[in-house]
Amino acid sequence: MSSRTRASVPAVGVVLLLLLSVSLAASVGAVALDHAESVDDGGTRAALSLTATGETLQFVHRGGETLDVRRLELRVSVDGEPLEHHPPVPFFSASGFRPGPTGPFNSAASPEWRAGETASVAVAGTNDPELTVGSSVTADVRYEGRPLVTLSAIVR
Numbered sequence: 041m042s043s044r045t046r047a048s049v050p051a052v053g054v055v056l057l058l059l060l061s062v063s064l065a066a067s068v069g070a071v072a073l074d075h076a077e078s079v080d081d082g083g084t085r086a087a088l089s090l091t092a093t094g095e096t097l098q099f100v101h102r103g104g105e106t107l108d109v110r111r112l113e114l115r116v117s118v119d120g121e122p123l124e125h126h127p128p129v130p131f132f133s134a135s136g137f138r139p140g141p142t143g144p145f146n147s148a149a150s151p152e153w154r155a156g157e158t159a160s161v162a163v164a165g166t167n168d169p170e171l172t173v174g175s176s177v178t179a180d181v182r183y184e185g186r187p188l189v190t191l192s193a194i195v196r
Contacts, residue, residue: 084183086155090191092177095138098160099145099179099191107153109144113182118169120176127161136167171195 086104090097097116101107109129116123125136130147133139143159144151153159163171171177175195181188 083186084188086183086188088181088189088191090177090179090193092171092193092195094173094195095163095165095171096160097163097171097177097179097193098158100158101153101155103155106155107183109151109153109159111184112153112188113185115180115182116163117178117180118171118175120178121169123163124168129159129161136164138162138164 084105084107086107087102089100089102091100092098112129114127114129116126123136125134127137127141127145128134129141129145130149130151131137131141131145132147138161140146141159141161143149143157144153145159145161169175173195177193177195179191181191
């Protein structure tokens with residue numbers, strides 16, 4: 041066997057190994073993508089945050105999909121106890137809340153809540169329990185009937 045023939049055998053082996061590796065990687069990638077699509081329930085993706093100052097709950101849309109606030113449902117708890125009245129977004133005047141929420145929570149504003157926009161509500165003294173400095177506030181946000189996010193803040 042000549043030196044020329046012996047050198048080509050390892051080269052062919054390397055090429056075959058490379059092709060096998062690429063095929064295997066493509067198969068694993070396809071299976072992973074297929075699995076990711078089947079796990080995805082088509083739910084909305086948006087990053088929100090909550091701050092609580094005095095009686096005001098301020099929600100910030102940090103990124104992701106634009107939300108139609110008419111499809112939102114907010115359930116607020118203070119120290120684990122649900123508010124007697126929850127904010128019926130969008131609204132202008134509602135039981136348990138001061139009139140005139142801001143941003144897309146206000147019924148006079150556009151219902152489209154985009155990344156970078158802030159919306160807030162002020163809990164009235166007629167709602168129970170009251171927000172007091174140091175209390176823990178939790179807001180469960182649902183979109184089109186499905187859980188979107190649970191937010192927490194300490195009242196400052």
